[in-house]
Amino acid sequence: xAIDRDSxxxxxxxxxxxxxxxxxxxxxxxxxxxxxxxxxxxxxxMQNILQAIGLEEMRTLQRDEAGAIFNDFVKxxxxxxxxxEILSDKSAADAIDPQDKLDAFNIxxxxxxxxxxxxxxxxxxxxxxxxxxxxxxxEAIHFPIFIxxxxxxxxxxxxxxxxxxxxxxxxxxxxKADGETVNGAVFDHKGETPGLGSIITExxxxxQFVGKTIAENGAFTPIKxxxxxxxxxxxxxxxxxxxxxxxxxxxxxxxxxxxVYYNFFKNNxxx
Amino acid sequence: xxxxxxxxxxxxxxxxxxxxxxxNSINPVTIQVLGICSALAxxxxxxxxxxxxxxxxxxxxxxxxxxSLMRNIIPGKIRIIVQLVIVAALVIIVDxxxxxxVYDVSKKLSVFVGLIITNxxxxxRLEAFALGNKSWASALDxxxxxxxxxxxLVVVAFFKEVFGSGTLTIPGLGKLTxxxxxxxxxxxxxxxLMLLPPSSLFIVAVYIWVQKTxxxxxxxx
Amino acid sequence: xxxxxxxxxxxxxxxxVFTFFFGMCSYLAVSKTVKTAVGLGSAVIFVLVVxxxxxxxxxxxxxxxxxxxxxxxxxxxxxxxxxxxIMFIAVIASIVQLVEMLVEKFSPALYGALGxxxxxxxxxxxxxxxxxxxxxxxxxNIGQATVYGLGSGFGWFIAIVLxxxxxxxxxxxxxxxxxxxxxxAFLLTGxxxxxxxxxxxxxx
Numbered sequence: 064x065a066i067d068r069d070s071x072x073x074x075x076x077x078x079x080x081x082x083x084x085x086x087x088x089x090x091x092x093x094x095x096x097x098x099x100x101x102x103x104x105x106x107x108x109m110q111n112i113l114q115a116i117g118l119e120e121m122r123t124l125q126r127d128e129a130g131a132i133f134n135d136f137v138k139x140x141x142x143x144x145x146x147x148e149i150l151s152d153k154s155a156a157d158a159i160d161p162q163d164k165l166d167a168f169n170i171x172x173x174x175x176x177x178x179x180x181x182x183x184x185x186x187x188x189x190x191x192x193x194x195x196x197x198x199x200x201x202e203a204i205h206f207p208i209f210i211x212x213x214x215x216x217x218x219x220x221x222x223x224x225x226x227x228x229x230x231x232x233x234x235x236x237x238x239k240a241d242g243e244t245v246n247g248a249v250f251d252h253k254g255e256t257p258g259l260g261s262i263i264t265e266x267x268x269x270x271q272f273v274g275k276t277i278a279e280n281g282a283f284t285p286i287k288x289x290x291x292x293x294x295x296x297x298x299x300x301x302x303x304x305x306x307x308x309x310x311x312x313x314x315x316x317x318x319x320x321x322x323v324y325y326n327f328f329k330n331n332x333x334x
Numbered sequence: 335x336x337x338x339x340x341x342x343x344x345x346x347x348x349x350x351x352x353x354x355x356x357x358n359s360i361n362p363v364t365i366q367v368l369g370i371c372s373a374l375a376x377x378x379x380x381x382x383x384x385x386x387x388x389x390x391x392x393x394x395x396x397x398x399x400x401x402s403l404m405r406n407i408i409p410g411k412i413r414i415i416v417q418l419v420i421v422a423a424l425v426i427i428v429d430x431x432x433x434x435x436v437y438d439v440s441k442k443l444s445v446f447v448g449l450i451i452t453n454x455x456x457x458x459r460l461e462a463f464a465l466g467n468k469s470w471a472s473a474l475d476x477x478x479x480x481x482x483x484x485x486x487l488v489v490v491a492f493f494k495e496v497f498g499s500g501t502l503t504i505p506g507l508g509k510l511t512x513x514x515x516x517x518x519x520x521x522x523x524x525x526x527l528m529l530l531p532p533s534s535l536f537i538v539a540v541y542i543w544v545q546k547t548x549x550x551x552x553x554x555x
Numbered sequence: 556x557x558x559x560x561x562x563x564x565x566x567x568x569x570x571x572v573f574t575f576f577f578g579m580c581s582y583l584a585v586s587k588t589v590k591t592a593v594g595l596g597s598a599v600i601f602v603l604v605v606x607x608x609x610x611x612x613x614x615x616x617x618x619x620x621x622x623x624x625x626x627x628x629x630x631x632x633x634x635x636x637x638x639x640x641i642m643f644i645a646v647i648a649s650i651v652q653l654v655e656m657l658v659e660k661f662s663p664a665l666y667g668a669l670g671x672x673x674x675x676x677x678x679x680x681x682x683x684x685x686x687x688x689x690x691x692x693x694x695x696n697i698g699q700a701t702v703y704g705l706g707s708g709f710g711w712f713i714a715i716v717l718x719x720x721x722x723x724x725x726x727x728x729x730x731x732x733x734x735x736x737x738x739x740a741f742l743l744t745g746x747x748x749x750x751x752x753x754x755x756x757x758x759x
Contacts, residue, residue, distance in 0.1 A: 074409040081416065085423045085641070092427055093637035099434040107437070126437070162632075177693045185557055228755065229569070230691075253691075259529055305526050308755070367737055370579035371680035414677065415648050422641040430637060448640050448687045454580040457678050530752060531574050535745030539738050546733030554736035 102130070108168070109133040115220045115235035116211050117247020117273060122266075137220075139210040140167035145199040147327040167207035172224035173231050173253075179203035180319075181226070198319075206323050211237075218246060221324045225316025228308035230254035232263065232316065236272065242328035245286070248272040250313065260309035271300040283325045285318035352474040356482035358549065362455045363486040364542045365552060369455035374490065374534035376446050381503045383491035384484070385439050389432070389447065391480025393424045394456055398476035401464040408465075417460045418451070425450045455479055490537045498528030558702045561694075565706030568755060569688075571681045572714035573748035578681030582715050583740050592719035593712075595676075600708030602676050603685055606650050607704025608697050610643050610686040618642060643686040648677045681711050718743060 067073060103126070110129035113136060114121045134155040142151040142165050151165035159168045179201050187193040198204060209220040217240040224233040230253035237247035248270075250263040262268055275286050275297050288302045288310040295301065302310035362368045369390070376382045400420055401408070408416050429447045432440035440447065450456065459479055464472040495502055500513035513522065527533050546552045571577040578599070585595045616622055618639050623630035655673045659666045676682060685707045694700045721743055730739055 068407070068409050069411065074411050077407070077409050077416075078412060081419060085419055089423060089426055089638065089641070093430055096430045096434040097634075100430070100437075103433070103437040174693065178695060182557065182695055185560060256529060259526065364737070367583045368580055370583070371576050371684070374576045374579075415645075418644050418648055418677070419641065422644050426637060426640050429640070448683065451640055451644055451683060453680070454678060530749075531576065532745040532748035532752070534576075535741045535748065539734070539741035539745065542738040542741065543731070543733045546738065550732070553732045 106130045111235050111249045111251065112137065112209055112220050115237040115247045115249045116213070116218045117237045117245075118213060121247075136211045136213060137209050138212045141208040141210065142167045142170060143206050143208065143323070143327055145201070145204055145206070145323055147323070147330055150205065165205070167209060170205045170207045172205075172207070172222055173233055175204055176224040176226070176231065176233075180224075206320065206327075208324065208327075216240060219324075219328075221321065223316040223320035225312050225319070227252055227255045227263075227312035228260050228306070229256070232309065232312050234263075234313070234316070236317070236321070242325070243276045243278040245272045245275045245277070252309070255309050256306065259303065260306040262303045262306065263309060263313060268300075268303065275300065277321050277325055283322050285314075285321065288314040349471060349474050352471060353478035353481070356475075356478040357485060358482075358545070359552065361482045361486065361545070362458075362479050363483055364538065364545055366455075366458070368458050369453045369483055370538075371453065374538070375531070376443060377487055377491040377494050377534055378498065378529055379442075379503045380488070380491045380495050381505045382439070382442055383487040384505055385432075385436070386443060386446065387480065387484030387487050389428050390450055390453060390455070390483055391477065393421065393428060393450055394459060394480045395473050395476035397421050397424055397456055397460055398464040398472040399469045401460045402467060402469040402472035405465050413465070414457075414461075417457060421456055421460070422451050455483055486538065486541065489541060490534050493537050494528050494533060497525045498533075500524050558698065561699055561702045562706040562709075563757070565703050566710035566713070567751065568757060569707075570710040570714060570751050570754075571684065571707050572711055572744070573751040575684060577684040578679045578711055579744075581676075581679050582711075582718070582744075583737060586715050586719040586722055586740070589716060589719045589723060592715045596708075596712035596715045598673055598676055599679065599681060599711050600705065602647070602651060602654065602673075602682055603704040603708035603711075604701060605654065605704075606647050606682060607685055607689055607707075608701045609646055609650065611689060611694065611697050611700035613642055613646065614639065614690050639687075639690060644677075644683060647682050647686070651677045681707065714747070717747060 106126045106129045110124055110126045113124055113129055113133065116136065138155050140151075140153045140157075140159075141149060143149055151163075151167065153166055159166055161169065163169060180198070183194060183197040183201065187197060207222055211218040211220060219238040219240075219242060220235050221238065222233065222235045224231065226232065232250065232252045232255065234248060234250035236245060236249075238244060239246050250269060252261060252263060255261045255263065272286065277284060277286060277298070279298065284298050287299050289295070289299050290307070291301045291304050293299070293301070356362060360366060363370060376386045397417075397420055401417060404416075425447065428450070429440070432443070432447065459475060463475045467475070492502070496512050500511065500518075502510045502512050504510065513524075569575070572579065572582055581595060586592050614622070616625070618635045620634035620636060621631050623633045623635075651673055655666075658673075685704055688707075689700050689703055692703070694703065718740065722740065725739065725743075734742070
């Protein structure tokens, strides 16, 4: 062969051709699979929200089916901030526009947690008042509310995000029309220890929350995750043995987020 | 390779050895100590281990064949980078396909799919075998090493899952209960250690022990 | 404070070797003597401190969804994140190459010490692993990403130096034949991993 494989010209030509071919191929594959991937994540979120309502018929809901029935249940999507001001209010008739960052469905709580909430929590460690002041001043923190209806009954699905042992934990919690009694809960996590922390996604853990309340004598009372085997009142659930820190994370995120929602419902009785 | 005769059968003795050797005497994980990074981290459940092995085997075979086909045109100076690019491109494709069609699995494997790129088995085989051999032999070599890697993963995952959670998750069959409820009633408890990362290392160590006891010629001095 | 947290967390709690098994190949292959272990460990710290911030910039300015908005509004919806693997590995491979050349030119002594390890690093999963975790953890600024790189590298350094020290001593022990070498190294790493699990109790 006449080509000198060690010459600089050959090396550069080869590299250029390779980059063009590989780049083109990858761009083609990524863009053709993109819609399917996007649908997967959207459907998963819808599935989680629907299951959090806590209806028996939703237990076996598959991810692919969630998209079709989402609007039959979720009638209104509201976004509020820490102070309880309404930033966005959409009804089921308004399509979900991926560009509308304030639409409750598009609020990425995990991103907000790591970008905005986590720095505040670690900067003001131990000082609850300072944390609350800083959280209420931040404009990057939003709280989505999904108002659902089934057979004339109203349900609220609220969400929360925090940190477990290794990585993010988050969840959707469904409330009855009184805004105080839990009707369903769905949790998920990024990287908790499989078989220990990852149990928060299993039904027995999630089902414990059903029937618990976040109010006592008209004041906010958080739901606590205890060490397993204690006697429980209606603000407490059993933790998972061997996964204390995941439990602490779930506990913290519920306390921090649900208080905002509780105050909001208290001050806005029309919801 | 010029002395190889054209009429060599597809599964000659030499070619068969390309598949069987990596299962034992040159097993990529336990003997060559390659590709451990991803091997041990995805073994808490059987299905993850199986899918990871399939992904690695696929990348390994295709990467081997591609590099082998291109072995006469790759410039020597940027050899490593070219190999990395080929592997990285294949891995991106695997990742995108997993995300689109088996979303649940891709969620669990997360960053570990990306790490197939730096899985030393792949780079090692490309450099050591595919650069100097024909494509059919390279494909067999990829298959053999992929299976050898998968074998260790499956063994580790089996012990971790059965003793750690009492179940076995097999793709297509779902979660099977291996240890019956009655055993738990008698006071048996799952071994929590099995679910933690270090237990994979213990299992591989025992695996090596058994393997080298049966093949004393592999013992290091 | 945040920086110290990230450092301790990435070096001890999320130790690359003991909790994620990243960089195990070179960890087992180059841990026979403390001297070489220190060499490779330093090289890994160095490369991580350089590549993690570069990959962070790449991620936030080019790859992330909407990251290209600084080019103009029409680019605001571009999502190049599918390219991240290939971009990260390209950055790592070229930085390693660059570092190798610079070190060779300006500090032959250091090159003599680190030189042979540098090419190994491009395929060390700890480096790419740090880049991918960095992407996942969504650090708030480049400083945090750099500290994360430093911490992960330091954790890897400790791990390889510790095991090398043990392996140097263990030569004099009577170990059953089949467990000699790699087998024992696996077992030791497992035990050290258990010990490092104790750091999980840290509240940061």
